[in-house]
Amino acid sequence: MANFDLNDDSLVVIVGSGAGGGTLGNELAQKGIKVVILEAGDRNEIQDFVNDEWESFAQLAWKDMRTTSGDWRVAHDFPNLPAWIVKSVGGTTTHWAGASLRFHEHEFKTRSVYGNIQGASLLDWPLTLADMEPWYDRAEKKMGVTGTNGIPRLPGNNNFRVMQAGAQKLGYKEVHTGNMAINSQPRDGRGSCQQIGFCFQGCKSGAKWSTLYTEIPKGEDTGNLEVRPNAMVVKIEHDASGKVTGVLYMDEKGATQRQKARVVAVAGNSLESPRLLLNSASSKFPDGLANSSGQVGRNYMRHTTASVYAVFEKPVHMYRGTTMAGIIRDESRNDPKRGFVGGYEMETISLGIPFLAAFLDPGAWGRSFTSALDDYSNMAGMWIIGEDMPQPGNRVTLDKTVKDKFGLPVASVHFDDHPNDVAMRQHGFQQGAAVYDAVGATRTIQTTPYPSTHNLGTNRMSEKPADGVVNRWGQTHDIRNLFVSDGSQFTTGAGCNPTLTIVALAIRQADYIAGQMGQKAI
Amino acid sequence: MREIERRTTVGRRVFMRGAATAVPAAALASAGMGITAEAAWAQAAKALQPGSMATLVRMSRDTYPHDHIPDVYYVRAVSTFDDKASSDADLKKLLEDGVARLDGDAKTHFKTSYLEVPAEADRISLLTAIAQTPFFSKIRSGLVVSLYNQPDIWKRFGYEGSSYEYGGYLNRGFNDIDWLPAV
Ligand SMILES: Cc1cc2nc3c(=O)[nH]c(=O)nc-3n(C[C@H](O)[C@H](O)[C@H](O)COP(=O)(O)OP(=O)(O)OC[C@H]3O[C@@H](n4cnc5c(N)ncnc54)[C@H](O)[C@@H]3O)c2cc1C
Ligand code: SF4
Numbered sequence: 001m002a003n004f005d006l007n008d009d010s011l012v013v014i015v016g017s018g019a020g021g022g023t024l025g026n027e028l029a030q031k032g033i034k035v036v037i038l039e040a041g042d043r044n045e046i047q048d049f050v051n052d053e054w055e056s057f058a059q060l061a062w063k064d065m066r067t068t069s070g071d072w073r074v075a076h077d078f079p080n081l082p083a084w085i086v087k088s089v090g091g092t093t094t095h096w097a098g099a100s101l102r103f104h105e106h107e108f109k110t111r112s113v114y115g116n117i118q119g120a121s122l123l124d125w126p127l128t129l130a131d132m133e134p135w136y137d138r139a140e141k142k143m144g145v146t147g148t149n150g151i152p153r154l155p156g157n158n159n160f161r162v163m164q165a166g167a168q169k170l171g172y173k174e175v176h177t178g179n180m181a182i183n184s185q186p187r188d189g190r191g192s193c194q195q196i197g198f199c200f201q202g203c204k205s206g207a208k209w210s211t212l213y214t215e216i217p218k219g220e221d222t223g224n225l226e227v228r229p230n231a232m233v234v235k236i237e238h239d240a241s242g243k244v245t246g247v248l249y250m251d252e253k254g255a256t257q258r259q260k261a262r263v264v265a266v267a268g269n270s271l272e273s274p275r276l277l278l279n280s281a282s283s284k285f286p287d288g289l290a291n292s293s294g295q296v297g298r299n300y301m302r303h304t305t306a307s308v309y310a311v312f313e314k315p316v317h318m319y320r321g322t323t324m325a326g327i328i329r330d331e332s333r334n335d336p337k338r339g340f341v342g343g344y345e346m347e348t349i350s351l352g353i354p355f356l357a358a359f360l361d362p363g364a365w366g367r368s369f370t371s372a373l374d375d376y377s378n379m380a381g382m383w384i385i386g387e388d389m390p391q392p393g394n395r396v397t398l399d400k401t402v403k404d405k406f407g408l409p410v411a412s413v414h415f416d417d418h419p420n421d422v423a424m425r426q427h428g429f430q431q432g433a434a435v436y437d438a439v440g441a442t443r444t445i446q447t448t449p450y451p452s453t454h455n456l457g458t459n460r461m462s463e464k465p466a467d468g469v470v471n472r473w474g475q476t477h478d479i480r481n482l483f484v485s486d487g488s489q490f491t492t493g494a495g496c497n498p499t500l501t502i503v504a505l506a507i508r509q510a511d512y513i514a515g516q517m518g519q520k521a522i
Numbered sequence: 523m524r525e526i527e528r529r530t531t532v533g534r535r536v537f538m539r540g541a542a543t544a545v546p547a548a549a550l551a552s553a554g555m556g557i558t559a560e561a562a563w564a565q566a567a568k569a570l571q572p573g574s575m576a577t578l579v580r581m582s583r584d585t586y587p588h589d590h591i592p593d594v595y596y597v598r599a600v601s602t603f604d605d606k607a608s609s610d611a612d613l614k615k616l617l618e619d620g621v622a623r624l625d626g627d628a629k630t631h632f633k634t635s636y637l638e639v640p641a642e643a644d645r646i647s648l649l650t651a652i653a654q655t656p657f658f659s660k661i662r663s664g665l666v667v668s669l670y671n672q673p674d675i676w677k678r679f680g681y682e683g684s685s686y687e688y689g690g691y692l693n694r695g696f697n698d699i700d701w702l703p704a705v
Contacts, residue, residue: 051684054671157691158523158699165702194690204686314701315523319681321696353681357670365585365662366646373670374588377526377680439702 002226004036006259011036012513013247013261015233015276018091019502020486021267022211023142025227026219027510033517034224036259037216038231038249040268041087044094046213049202053354056201060094062087066271067399070415073448077362082413083302084451085269089229090212092269092453093499094202097324098181098209099347100145100500102136105129106334107342107387107494113334114341119418120389121299125491126463126472135504143181143209143503144188153177154184154193157321159348162312162380166435167328167346174329178347181209181500182322188214195321197350231257234408236264236280236289236482244289244482250406263481263513263522265474267506270300270455270488274396275411277459277469290459290476290484295469297397299390299460300413301493302452304421306384307349308432309360310441311375318350318380326382331431332495340423343495344386346432351381359450372445380436384428385454387495389418396458454498459488473512474505481522485509524695526680528590553594557583557637563597569607569614574621575600577637581624582665584645590678599669603661613660620657624648 004011012028014021017039025037041060050056061084068075068082075082086092106113108129111122140148147153154177156164167175182199183192193207206213219225230252237258238244246260266273274297278288288296326348333343351359353376361369372379394416398409417425433444462468465477474489476482487502494501516522549566557580558564564572564579582596607614621636627648628636639645652658669675676683685691 051686052673054667155697157696161697161699161702169703193692194686195692195696196686196690197696198685205690315525315680316699317523317680317682317695320685320691320694352683353676353679354667354671357666363662367587370586370588373679374590 001220002034002223004034004226006257008034009246009260009262010034011259011261012263012265013038013259014265014267014485015247016040016091016267016269016272016486017089017211017216017227018086018267018269018486019093019211019499020506021265022090022093022215023503023506024265024267024485024510025225026211026215027507028513029219029222029224031510031514032224033514035219035226037225037227038233038247038259039089039227039229040232041089041229043089043227043229044202046202046204046206049204051196051198051201051204053201053352056198060086060088060202064404065402065410067402067410067412068414069412070394072415072417073362074451075415077448078451081451082415083271083455084453085271085455089216089227090210093210094212095200096210096499097199099324099327099497100140100143100179100181101345101496103129103132103494103496103501104332104334107492108132110342110492117341117389117420119391120420121392122390123460123462123467123491126461132501132504135508136500138507139500139504142507143500144183145179145181145500146184147176147179151187152184154180154182154322154325156326157195158316159318159321159350159380160326162316162439163326163328163346163348163382163435166438169438170434172328172330176327177325178327180322180325182325183207190214193322197319197321197323199323232406233268233276234279234406236266236276238282238284238289238479242284242479244479263483263517265483265485265513267484267486269486270458271396271411271413273484273486273488274458275398278398279408290469290478290482292478293466293468295460295467297458298392298395299457300394300396300415300455301388301390301457301490302415303454303493304344304384304386304388304424304428305449306425306428307381307447308384308429308436309372309379309381309445309447310433310436311372311443312378312380312439312441315377316380317377319352323350324348324383328435331428338427340420340427342387342420342424344384344424344428345496346428346435347383347385349381349383360445360447362448372443375443382432382435384425384432385495385497386424386428387493388421390457390460390492391416391418454487454493456487456490456493456498459484461489461491474509475512483509483513523698523700526677526682528678528680550594550597553592553597557593563601567604570604570617573637574618575604577621577624577635578603578617578661580637580645581649581661582669584642584649585662586665586669587642591675595669595672595675598672599665602668603664616657616660620652620655620661623657624652627651
């Protein structure tokens, strides 16, 4: 394992070790490039994971202060928890469920296909599906995605079988256990899924791909990658020419350190990445780094989500087995006749009693609420995840008054639903309930969005520097040796889970960075 | 399909191990004898008046009623407030004032204390009237964790909790549903 000097200015410094940062770090290390990943969280390994929802949340989740506003219900129910994401080595790939889907072709060019949607800041990606296909191939191979590369799909659990039966009654055609970055058979030195059912709490069998025990140790084995946990980056520094020169971070003892760098890549997820760029404002860049467009922090997307839970006469035990291995894809097409543009997926989901009590209907009490929990064992559940409209006013800013323990302004998240989001959610509620009604549900429950697990768009990719923060390689338009490597690059969110695309972009970006370094362009 | 034995026997050892609170096991053993200020668990409260402790337990049951869950779990959930109140004077005041307000409302409308209002529907009307107060939201938001996060309550809801130590559900019924229409 490498151990680099703080004054080594030949390094690529990556902020964050999740889907984007962890993958980029390993890919660069494999090419012989020296990399330090600075990770704000602790290093918790598989043996540290616990099959207990709140205890695991306390262990892994990002709990530092954030603030919220806007008309979304999360702002009311969880004012200091706009997002459910991780602060730990591996980032949110420790908590994630593994659903790994490619964008549809039209989802790279929504401005052209959907047209001018009032209030939305839609933009075509400077990339097409054809551009991305080879990188999707590599990402699927790396992550061992079921249903690709000859890898069999996972067996369906009880929750899936209820969904499948309902879907078939309704005439849905594309229904299966998903494309999951979860081993259905031993692969890549990791075993197969034991149907433990705590995918959201860190997979104790290691069957589910996470940068924590795939990319990161592989990179470390090359001797070119060092991961420094408990290293919270607070500022990116630059020289008089505007080139970035390194970062300041707080180490585990709370002391400030300066790590020099040849290249800096920001991958702190879509709330922290723009926060870091904004907090790095200087006299040369008074509005924050890479922000000449004013787009840093804007166009925040979180997917149009909702859940439908249904109660049946007989037991289901939805919590047994893989949490999200089950999908209905028929509604993911763009079909404006439904009353909205874009599409959504229906995926199985299950929460245990502690989380269901907290999230089924936040703030609710009394018998209508508790009778649903009483029927827990007879319950099935699905998550609806669709494309939401980017809006310039949905944005991450620096809170004007609230500061973190280092004295830095915290991220403040403003989000209002777009009418398209509302119409899509309503459609999802209706179709989700119909699936369960078709197999005899005695009660269906519409559950409001959870704190955001998918956070996207706040440093978006654009052809023109005026429209976004980074170019088609995730390189900031303003500063050649400053990159963004996480989901905040997304120009638009597409109607599917984002991580496969984050990983594909990171693999692609590693090639570009290596090439640019080789040519001494950066 | 494999069903779950829900009648967990709550022995003294479970309390010793699982209880997150300081209420003595012996005091908890009296739970089930009714929710009164005279109960040993109410008398054992560290910060709150025994009457307030009992009122909060009644209020907790009314807020999150599960008729198959015995009082002892509600007592334990409320004890987490009592524990915190013993080192947090503001919280103690919020709780004592809240109980006093609830009792005041009960006397106005039903001529007796909250604990003594016999009909659940009447008690719910009193809670509904204070639902927007900081007192109620403190209790509700605390309870939603302290009540449901007791591992030995989960089986009573048909939830099996931690599973990796049993090898997951691969051989324990992850796909054993047997009543669906054939597809
Ligand atoms: C419960 C749950 C289920 C999910 N399921 C799926 C799924 O099935 N499919 C899917 O595609 N996606 C899923 N996701 C989303 C997925 O996890 C994220 O999209 C993905 O991990 C985001 O990658 P990222 O690189 O942007 O950020 P992350 O993976 O969140 O990594 C960011 C890392 O950066 C660190 N960091 C932040 N700021 C700093 C700083 N200033 N200094 C140092 N370090 C910093 C953080 O601590 C964190 O570790 C799920 C998420 C959750 C919470
Ligand atoms: S169900 Fe499978 S993927 Fe999920 S935690 Fe268990 S072993 Fe891991």
